[in-house]
Amino acid sequence: SEKGLKDYYSDYFPIGVAVSPRALQGESGELILKQFNSMTPENVMKMGPIHPEENRYNWEYADQVADFAVEHNLKLRGHALCWHNQAGDWIFKDENGDQVSKEVLLQRLKDHITTVVQRYKGKIYAWDVVNEAISDKEDEFLRDSPWYQICGEDFIIKAFEYAHEADPDLKLFYNDYSAVHPIKRDKIYKLVKMIQDAGVPIHGVGIQGHFSIYEPTEQELRDAIEKYASLGVEVQITELDVSVYHKEHSRRDPLPKDEDDAFKPEQEQKQIEQYDMLFRVFRDYKDTLTGVTFWNISDRYSWLDNFPVRGRKNYPLLFNEELQPKKAYYKVIEFKE
């Protein structure tokens, strides 16, 4: 058929995909253009890759993604301005290798955010400003990262402030995983409220959506979307995939390794049902959800192939290793037939 996901969902929300510059070429590039109308760079705009040294930015790959989006008229989400992972070795340390002060770190954060946001002004419509700042430990609010150790909670509020100053037209998101898990959901709610109470703009919550064939439940998903919407912000699904192995929200509880890692018929059946449920709920919330983005294009390559078991193949997406639509794909567009 001539139509792609983006066309079936044109009355609902943009359908996005996480990309590397290499994926923009050849047949995967064609698949992107047919199926998706939004993109997120999987790695190349993160702090480490784009800003590897204090006085050096690496624009080459990030520009390739931005240029492709502009040329082909896809929406572009920026990912991510402030994260504890892939942050660049230099950022937390001075020239002697000692930890920098709060003042220095906030100044570096400001320089980074201002430079990167301004470069892609008018090309990127929304940024994940702060990514994964919440702790997975039940009795801990914020993650014990170098950002938190050095700045306390201020780095979060400041990041939003700097991003808004750099481009007042931007949609600013807080983005996290396990965001439909009730305990983490309530902490994210609390954090967004804290930012709002500080008088700093925040426009959306990104539910990453690293789901599995076992979770979340429909009720958990609905409750989370409604809870975030009650803050008056947009909600997006920013990193959707449906792992065929992981059992629990934490993603730290993978099923034991099978004898082989072929895609089993019973896993496929569960995945079809899970994708069906997810998109049914997403459609129900089309006034709240302003985007649904898949984390990678097809089962040919997914970050889950290595997580948490090195080398184990996963099958989390709607296109197979030959880039052909899977049964779950047809389920997700069935409502339009």
Ligand code: G3I
């Ligand atoms: O670029 C280097 C390359 O120079 C080096 O030779 C190679 C050797 O391992 O590593 C390459 O870097 C890898 C990078 O992906 C690019 O491929 C890193 O090792 C690897 O850790 C990194 O993984 C990324 C991961 O974030 C890092 O935490 C995944 O691709 C990316 O899909 C994943 O995305 C995250 C989101 O940003 C935030 N939410 C969770 C999501 C999944 O973990």
